[in-house]
Amino acid sequence: xxxxxxxxxxxxxxxxxxxxxxxxxxxxxxxxxxxxxxxxxxxxxxxxxxxxxxxxxxxxxxxxxxxxxxxxxxxxxxxxxxxxxxxxxxxxxxxxxxxxxxxxxxxxxxxxxxxxxxxxxxxxxxxxxxxxxxxxxxxxxxxxxxxxxxxxxxxxxxxxxxxxxxxxx
Amino acid sequence: xxxxxxxxxxxxxxxxxxxxxxxxxxxxxxxxxxxxxxxxxxxxxxxxxxxxxxxxxxxxxxxxxxxxxxxxxxxxxxxxxx
Numbered sequence: 001x002x003x004x005x006x007x008x009x010x011x012x013x014x015x016x017x018x019x020x021x022x023x024x025x026x027x028x029x030x031x032x033x034x035x036x037x038x039x040x041x042x043x044x045x046x047x048x049x050x051x052x053x054x055x056x057x058x059x060x061x062x063x064x065x066x067x068x069x070x071x072x073x074x075x076x077x078x079x080x081x082x083x084x085x086x087x088x089x090x091x092x093x094x095x096x097x098x099x100x101x102x103x104x105x106x107x108x109x110x111x112x113x114x115x116x117x118x119x120x121x122x123x124x125x126x127x128x129x130x131x132x133x134x135x136x137x138x139x140x141x142x143x144x145x146x147x148x149x150x151x152x153x154x155x156x157x158x159x160x161x162x163x164x165x166x167x168x169x
Numbered sequence: 170x171x172x173x174x175x176x177x178x179x180x181x182x183x184x185x186x187x188x189x190x191x192x193x194x195x196x197x198x199x200x201x202x203x204x205x206x207x208x209x210x211x212x213x214x215x216x217x218x219x220x221x222x223x224x225x226x227x228x229x230x231x232x233x234x235x236x237x238x239x240x241x242x243x244x245x246x247x248x249x250x251x
Contacts, residue, residue, distance in 0.1 A: 091197070093196065093197035093201050094197065094212070094213050094216060095197065095200075095201040095210055096198070164207070
């Protein structure tokens with residue numbers, strides 16, 4: 001390799017090092033916590049559901065926006081503490097497995113509770129407010145959408161709060 | 170689940186071993202060793218046995234349901250010949 005080539009490659013290496021990316025790669029993967037983003041998305045979805053329930057004309061707008069919230073929240077599984085492959089942590093050890101299991105249990109339990117409350121709640125509201133069948137069906141559409149948001153956010157939320165802070169030695 | 174006390178940090182310091190080295194030896198993340206040392210996490214029997222084997226001590230020398238006696242008190246007792 002000629003001296004010019006060596007200097008060129010060394011210059012390129014130095015330019016790459018100045019970006020800071022090689023230093024980040026050397027530090028190794030870490031468990032990243034998302035403590036607030038899933039909570040905000042969850043609150044936003046429930047707020048939108050309430051907004052839709054207040055007026056049946058706004059139901060489809062609310063349902064569409066909840067779908068947007070869900071599509072934003074789903075990638076949290078691939079970036080947060082539930083990430084199992086490619087660098088959520090260095091290896092998936094027994095601590096990770098136990099945390100992921102508990103997080104998903106919390107997610108499924110929340111979704112089940114929401115389904116029960118949503119079904120009985122919408123039936124009760126339909127009786128109280130004398131909704132038409134169409135209005136009841138529209139309200140019922142919000143339940144699976146909200147369940148998807150709950151399944152997208154609660155496991156990450158649980159794992160992020162359950163993951164203790166850690167300092168390297 | 171009862172809290173399991175451990176002396177991993179003490180043994181690690183005694184051996185001059187980093188968290189990463191111990192983690193590599195027993196096949197977990199360094200953060201998991203940190204959680205164990207701080208009592209944030211109780212290990213499985215398999216992990217506890219691997220850690221004990223790494224330090225070549227019986228498992229009860231590392232883990233206990235009761236808090237371990239401080240080192241200074243053990244030394245004091247040893248000096249008195251109790």
